[in-house]
Amino acid sequence: IKLLFFIIIIKILTQLTGPLLVKVTPVVNHSKDGFFMYFAFGSNLLKERLQLKNPSAVFHCVGRIQDYRLNFGLSGDCTDCAWHGGVATIQESEGDEVWGVVWRIDSQNLPSLDRQEQVHEGVYSPLEVKVETKEKPLLCRTYKMNNFRPCSPSPQYKKVVCLGAQQNGLPQNYIQKLLALETNNYSGTSILDQITDIQKLPA
Numbered sequence: 001i002k003l004l005f006f007i008i009i010i011k012i013l014t015q016l017t018g019p020l021l022v023k024v025t026p027v028v029n030h031s032k033d034g035f036f037m038y039f040a041f042g043s044n045l046l047k048e049r050l051q052l053k054n055p056s057a058v059f060h061c062v063g064r065i066q067d068y069r070l071n072f073g074l075s076g077d078c079t080d081c082a083w084h085g086g087v088a089t090i091q092e093s094e095g096d097e098v099w100g101v102v103w104r105i106d107s108q109n110l111p112s113l114d115r116q117e118q119v120h121e122g123v124y125s126p127l128e129v130k131v132e133t134k135e136k137p138l139l140c141r142t143y144k145m146n147n148f149r150p151c152s153p154s155p156q157y158k159k160v161v162c163l164g165a166q167q168n169g170l171p172q173n174y175i176q177k178l179l180a181l182e183t184n185n186y187s188g189t190s191i192l193d194q195i196t197d198i199q200k201l202p203a
């Protein structure tokens, strides 16, 4: 009798927790935990740039997304932006990969990150990507440009992307590709001037 009870209780428990577990594991909405994971591949590779608007960002790891390529451009009929040139986005491309940094960010900085990516203006849209890391793959939030139009980045934007890649130890051959990017030779002020800690970084 005792054994029967035991079996019945186990059955009930597994029935109760079974669906719960199935429901809980695929959920990647980390904002419930007070933070979320963000995959950066452009100027937000650089900690000092990301923390300008999102001070809670903490380095988590380096990773890559597969079947995407890195591109630089502007959205729609936008002819200029704060960076005075094209900015980074990802585009589906079989066999390619994009390296980046996974940042752990407090949920309270989700609105500031969305604002920086101009989500409400329709410039970028958030999406979820599977990031391959040294350990298990991570589902992260990232952003993709809408109405992409190719445009070379400014030297200032390129500098921030390259500094970020070096700062966080992206693979050398990937850094070389970033360093080889053509720019639009813009000279003038840009967001780069706001990154006051830049002097402390290696050139």
Ligand SMILES: *[C@@H]1O[C@H](CO)[C@@H](O)[C@H](O)[C@H]1NC(C)=O
Pocket (backbone or CB within 6 Å): 029, 031, 032
């Ligand atoms: C994530 O969870 C929070 C808090 O429960 C909720 O406000 C938000 O809308 C959710 N986001 C998504 C994309 O499901």
Ligand SMILES: *[C@@H]1O[C@H](CO)[C@@H](O)[C@H](O)[C@H]1NC(C)=O
Pocket (backbone or CB within 6 Å): 183, 184, 185
């Ligand atoms: C930028 O300058 C380099 C070196 O002077 C030149 O080769 C390149 O064509 C210039 N690019 C543009 C877009 O003006």
